[in-house]
Amino acid sequence: MRYTFRLRPGRQAQAALLAEWGSCRWLWNEAVHQQQAGRRPTVCRLSKLLTGARADNVWLRDGSQVAQQQTLRTYMTALGASFKVEGRGRPKPKKSKTAPPSLEYTTRGFRIKDGRLCLPGKIVVPVVWSRELPSEPTSVRVYRDNLGHWYVSFVVRRERTDVPEADLPGIGVDWGVKTTATTSDPAFDLPHLGHRKRCAAERAKAQRKMARRHRPKGQAPSKGYLSAKRQAARIEKRAARQNTHDARAWAKRVVDHHALIAVEDFKPKFLAKSRMARKAADAAIGACKRNLIYLGVRAGRKVVLVPPAYTTMTCSECGTRTKERLGLGIRIFECAACGYTADRDRNAARTILATAERDRASADDIRHQIASFRDRGSVRSELGIPAQQGGSSMAPAVGRR
Numbered sequence: 001m002r003y004t005f006r007l008r009p010g011r012q013a014q015a016a017l018l019a020e021w022g023s024c025r026w027l028w029n030e031a032v033h034q035q036q037a038g039r040r041p042t043v044c045r046l047s048k049l050l051t052g053a054r055a056d057n058v059w060l061r062d063g064s065q066v067a068q069q070q071t072l073r074t075y076m077t078a079l080g081a082s083f084k085v086e087g088r089g090r091p092k093p094k095k096s097k098t099a100p101p102s103l104e105y106t107t108r109g110f111r112i113k114d115g116r117l118c119l120p121g122k123i124v125v126p127v128v129w130s131r132e133l134p135s136e137p138t139s140v141r142v143y144r145d146n147l148g149h150w151y152v153s154f155v156v157r158r159e160r161t162d163v164p165e166a167d168l169p170g171i172g173v174d175w176g177v178k179t180t181a182t183t184s185d186p187a188f189d190l191p192h193l194g195h196r197k198r199c200a201a202e203r204a205k206a207q208r209k210m211a212r213r214h215r216p217k218g219q220a221p222s223k224g225y226l227s228a229k230r231q232a233a234r235i236e237k238r239a240a241r242q243n244t245h246d247a248r249a250w251a252k253r254v255v256d257h258h259a260l261i262a263v264e265d266f267k268p269k270f271l272a273k274s275r276m277a278r279k280a281a282d283a284a285i286g287a288c289k290r291n292l293i294y295l296g297v298r299a300g301r302k303v304v305l306v307p308p309a310y311t312t313m314t315c316s317e318c319g320t321r322t323k324e325r326l327g328l329g330i331r332i333f334e335c336a337a338c339g340y341t342a343d344r345d346r347n348a349a350r351t352i353l354a355t356a357e358r359d360r361a362s363a364d365d366i367r368h369q370i371a372s373f374r375d376r377g378s379v380r381s382e383l384g385i386p387a388q389q390g391g392s393s394m395a396p397a398v399g400r401r
Contacts, residue, residue: 001158006128007117007142007150014150016123017142021101023063024071027053029093031075041079046072064120066109074104102143110140117142117152127152134158146233163256163299170260172353173292174311174345175268177276180283181250182345184353188257190250195242196282199235206232243284244291251291261296262356263289264348265305304356315340316350 009017030049031041039045050068054060060068078091103119111118117125117140125142137154144150172184181190209228215221221229254261266289271280296303313322315335326333326344333347334340342350 001134001156002153003131003133003137003156004151004153005130007125007152008128009125009150013123013125016121017103017119017125017150018101020063020067020103020119020121020123022096023060024067024103025094025096025099026060027068027071028075028091031072032091032093035079035090041076043076046076062121064105064109066105066120067103070104070106100144100146102141104139104141106139107137112137125150125152145237147230147237166257166259166301168257168259170262170353170357171254171258172262172264172306172349172351172356173254174264174349174352175266175285175289176345177271177279177283179345180285181288182343182349183254184346184349186346188250188254190246190288192279192283193243193246194282195239195246196236196278199239203232203235206235240284243282244287247284247288247291248295251288251295254292255295255299255301258301260302260304260353260356261292262304262306262353263292264308264311264352266308306352306355311348311351311355312344314351316342316347316354319354 027050030053031046034045034049035041041049050065050072054065054068075091082090105119109120112127115127115129117127119125119142133154133156135157137156139155141153142150143153168185170184171188174182176182178192179189180192183189206228210225210232213222213225213228215225266285268280268283268285271277274280293303293305310321312326312333314320315322315333315338317340318335318338320335320337322336331344333342333344340347
């Protein structure tokens with residue numbers, strides 16, 4: 001598990017962290033350059049790269065070797081995931097103005113003394129402890145967000161808690177915009193909460209301040225512009241945190257009561273290029289789907305990703321598929337074969353559940369999803385799930401027969 005806390009670095013500690021990040025970012029960009037030049041990086045090549053770079057550059061030797069090694073290991077993980085996960089891009093160079101600082105240390109690169117985090121280079125940073133660590137941390141990640149706040153994330157071991165038995169057999173989840181999640185059971189629907197819409201006026205006011213205080217290209221931004229920019233980012237992040245909190249609470253409620261969770265494998269990325277981009281971002285479908293899969297896998301539930309093709313056109317009662325597509329203006333589904341009538345999204349959710357119950361969802365349609373879940377390194381790291389130790393049989397069957 002990851003336990004995240006707020007850091008309060010002083011000026012000297014913050015300058016030292018940024019200098020450390022500069023050396024790690026240089027190594028990352030050098031590895032990307034080698035990959036773009038046609039030399040595919042390997043563990044041996046990256047080790048030689050680090051050894052030669054530290055021998056030729058004094059400023060690299062001043063930095064922590066542990067953080068630099070972890071940066072190259074992270075690059076290898078990202079490069080391997082780009083080959084295994086379909087549609088994932090290769091690692092790109094990190095620019096100093098856009099890439100957020102992020103440093104990783106193993107057990108021999110940090111220690112906790114008197115409630116403070118001690119890093120190489122005599123960097124001592126106070127930690128805002130909101131809870132106790134359940135065990136000694138095995139690694140740590142120090143990073144900064146877009147508001148300039150520093151955080152530390154400890155990787156610790158926690159005793160596994162027994163999940164109560166599910167009192168309901170299964171549920172199907174269909175994603176939408178008007179209603180974020182429509183399920184086969186109306187009691188577990190997630191309505192459109194609209195946190196970003198409520199913050200729109202306040203965010204627009206801050207953005208107008210940014211526009212008025214913007215200087216021509218080539219001139220340094222003013223303090224007023226940076227202040228308005230931070231204010232707009234703070235408003236946006238508050239709405240994002242509200243969406244994440246509500247998605248996590250809803251996902252936990254669904255996972256606690258259902259043994260089978262059939263999720264529409266909907267990718268809302270294309271909606272960002274449509275006229276529904278603002279409302280789709282406010283619906284936070286990605287956060288809901290990510291938390292539902294994460295909590296379902298952790299609890300040992302059977303989570304099945306069902307392809308969204310033809311779920312709206314198929315009757316959940318008799319399985320008959322309509323001959324023509326249903327327009328977005330048609331909100332009621334009517335089956336010409338059996339006469340079944342229901343809400344369009346409700347019928348799709350029941351069709352998704354019926355598909356998962358018939359085990360048709362583990363066929364060729366989502367074979368790539370099954371393969372990605374069997375790969376412990378890439379998808380589990382994205383979801384924040386620790387890898388299984390010793391080949392334990394406690395791993396849930398995700399989309400399997």
